[in-house]
């Protein structure tokens with residue numbers, strides 16, 4: 537045995553022994569989660585037991601990151617624990633998560649980032665169907681986009697909260713990175729057509745102008761459709777799409793991160809029908825309907841100012857039935873179980889035509 541082989545053997549024996557301990561501990565943890573499920577079923581009833589606890593998951597992940605001493609990066613260890621909790625939760629109850637499809641898009645990536653890879657994610661062709669599926673009980677939770685750093689709020693998603701009696705159980709943020717994908721070929725030569733949704737083509741315009749001024753840019757309905765076209769049309773075709781789409785359609789990533797803006801991100805909401813407990817770092821979202829008059833918004837915001845509550849987002853939506861009313865979607869720091877948040881909610885309720893509390897939920901961890 538060479539010196540190198542001897543030294544490697546010592547270290548690999550150590551790794552084998554550590555792996556054995558990790559393996560045992562993982563199964564110990566899984567057994568604990570099974571017992572947690574039994575306790576929930578015993579006290580809440582087998583039909584009503586709530587297995588997924590976003591507040592607890594957020595606390596576990598925050599603690600993992602806070603105590604991490606490396607060399608693994610905080611986010612990397614949290615990602616591992618995210619998956620550990622995902623398999624443990626699947627033992628308690630296999631999770632069915634509806635998302636705004638099609639398969640391979642960024643919303644699916646967001647769903648996996650939030651629930652881990654043991655959740656069964658099902659694509660739906662529009663956000664209305666995602667809401668309907670969750671409300672009907674066909675899926676435990678749903679994932680829909682709410683805000684993009686360059687495009688702003690997704691008004692349609694906000695309006696769905698007026699129609700459906702669902703709550704917000706969580707949020708997840710995803711950095712959006714677009715890649716150039718090709719089937720069976722490496723490099724950039726010979727590309728004549730580039731497929732992607734119009735919005736993505738716009739977000740990569742400078743890169744495309746620099747590299748492919750003469751290639752035809754073909755707008756398609758989704759990321760996944762772009763990937764499918766690249767696969768179907770052969771070597772002259774390329775798609776701009778996500779890493780997940782590359783995996784799904786077995787395409788090569790020939791150029792990574794081609795977005796003009798490197799910090800493009802999208803925030804997604806987790807919708808369900810449960811009240812989420814306090815995690816220690818939470819947000820609350822509401823819809824407030826007020827009569828149109830000068831200073832209406834000012835009066836609403838005064839309540840937040842008085843109680844020193846920081847807003848994290850505000851958006852005006854048209855009131856569908858009454859033209860003399862305005863609806864504001866507002867999210868702010870704090871949990872509705874907290875007494876000073878309760879005071880603001882009471883004041884808003886007495887000052888408005890309608891107040892709908894959409895939910896309190898943990899601020900995105902990963």
Ligand SMILES: O=C(O)C(=O)C[C@]1(C(=O)O)C=C[C@@H](O)C=C1
Nearest residue numbers: 572587588589592593621624625
């Ligand atoms: O603490 C719980 O309630 C659990 O069910 C355990 C556990 C975990 O694996 O840590 C699993 C799923 C929940 O979403 C939260 C945490």
